[in-house]
Amino acid sequence: MSSSEPNPAVLAALADFKDPETGRGVVQQDQVSEIQASGNKLALTLALSTHSAPLWKETQAECADRLRKQFPDLNEIEVRLAVHPRPPQKLGEIGLMVKSVIAVGSGKGGVGKSTIAASLAYGLKRAGCQVGLMDADVYGPSIPHLIGINRRPEIVEQRIQPIEMDGLKVMSMGFLVPPGEAVVWRGPMLHGAITQFLRDTAWGELDYLIIDMPPGTGDIALTLSQLLPLTGAVVVCTPQDVALLDAVKAIAMFRKVNIPVLGMVENMSYFLCPDNGKRYDIFGSGGAKRRAAELDVPFLGEVPINIQIRVNGDEGKIAGNFSPEAGAAYFEAICHTVVKNLAASHKQAPPLPKLSVLA
Ligand SMILES: Nc1ncnc2c1ncn2[C@@H]1O[C@H](COP(=O)(O)OP(=O)(O)O)[C@@H](O)[C@H]1O
Numbered sequence: 001m002s003s004s005e006p007n008p009a010v011l012a013a014l015a016d017f018k019d020p021e022t023g024r025g026v027v028q029q030d031q032v033s034e035i036q037a038s039g040n041k042l043a044l045t046l047a048l049s050t051h052s053a054p055l056w057k058e059t060q061a062e063c064a065d066r067l068r069k070q071f072p073d074l075n076e077i078e079v080r081l082a083v084h085p086r087p088p089q090k091l092g093e094i095g096l097m098v099k100s101v102i103a104v105g106s107g108k109g110g111v112g113k114s115t116i117a118a119s120l121a122y123g124l125k126r127a128g129c130q131v132g133l134m135d136a137d138v139y140g141p142s143i144p145h146l147i148g149i150n151r152r153p154e155i156v157e158q159r160i161q162p163i164e165m166d167g168l169k170v171m172s173m174g175f176l177v178p179p180g181e182a183v184v185w186r187g188p189m190l191h192g193a194i195t196q197f198l199r200d201t202a203w204g205e206l207d208y209l210i211i212d213m214p215p216g217t218g219d220i221a222l223t224l225s226q227l228l229p230l231t232g233a234v235v236v237c238t239p240q241d242v243a244l245l246d247a248v249k250a251i252a253m254f255r256k257v258n259i260p261v262l263g264m265v266e267n268m269s270y271f272l273c274p275d276n277g278k279r280y281d282i283f284g285s286g287g288a289k290r291r292a293a294e295l296d297v298p299f300l301g302e303v304p305i306n307i308q309i310r311v312n313g314d315e316g317k318i319a320g321n322f323s324p325e326a327g328a329a330y331f332e333a334i335c336h337t338v339v340k341n342l343a344a345s346h347k348q349a350p351p352l353p354k355l356s357v358l359a
């Protein structure tokens, strides 16, 4: 193998290797560069977008595997990662610069919907994605409490500046209304508030906007579906039968307003006793997984009952859910599955501008 670049043999070996965000070939999209071949060593740079950050490691490994199979004589193969700049395109009439908008909903309150929404947003950000978190639960906004920040957002040039938490952009009605004060919403006001949150907040360019939905009623889901094409909804439930029936209603509600259901997350799945390591299925077991299969929606993962998750929520330390004691692996798995499923569907991928990364 010669050391000249571009290297046709290497590009041919990766000709049908797909980018996880777009489902298109990485060679075709100029994502392979700096190919260095000498003796029995091969190194190259694979550029991937921040949208697929949770899949970077496995994509890197798959790429190296592919090269190893194609060039069995080489004994050193290195795939370096780089960021492939790929800005979002305007979404909907309000012109949001976001690639994927994901609503997190449930049939009823108290199932941990806000905890899952905030952890999903934080987990994606932690993996390297650009993420916004919008609290659309205007009846009981709990995101400020969960992230431990409550201050009024600044207005710059008539645009609301989202509150930044470790690089996560957050907006909530809770930042605008004093805690403990009730807001009574009439239909048109509600529509106006949600529209303003989406249109007048300076979200910037995002890979994901995660929306914490209010429980139950379809008003806000309807408003959202009229404002922009949502990528889909994640439905959170607990394993109890009643909560599962509520989850079924939530799925029906999303489907009614044409928001695709990305899948179900089972929260408070079981209790792992910290004293003896024994598992207690407090609300039964496997219910959500079974129901997801019956309803033909993907199962996205489970989160056990963990005292640390409750403490983190009360102390406003959502980042703490990514510590091993709080069950980081469960939250990471959910983030991974959501992105992986999106990668498999590729419904959202717009055509790409050509970039000249290759020499
Ligand atoms: N897996 C879990 N283990 C322990 N406590 C949890 C878990 N999930 C959520 N909680 C706690 O349950 C309460 C309700 O969660 P929250 O996310 O506010 O629910 P919802 O948004 O559905 O009303 C909070 O105190 C939260 O910290």
Ligand SMILES: [Mg+2]
Pocket (backbone or CB within 6 Å): 113, 114, 115, 137, 140, 142
């Ligand atoms: Mg909530």
